[in-house]
Amino acid sequence: MSEIIRLYLPWFMSAVTIWMTLLAGNKHRSAWLIGLGNQLLWLVWIITTAAWGLLPMNAALWIVYGRNHLKWRKA
DSSP: OHHHHHHHHHHHHHHHHHHHHHHHHTTOTTHHHHHHHHHHHHHHHHHHHTOGGGHHHHHHHHHHHHHHHHHHHHO
């Protein structure tokens, strides 16, 4: 299973990131929630592959996407 995660999850996460970015550009209200879900997938991949150098990016994007979602929800 870890080999499947290591090899194929980055392709899926890349597609989700592109889709989420397009949604955010169109001010779709679910964009940041999709981004948060994608960060969970990134965290799974980081742990599975021991790519610890990506943890700061993952943590920062959890914060940014959560903040953006809260700001958009209020607007």
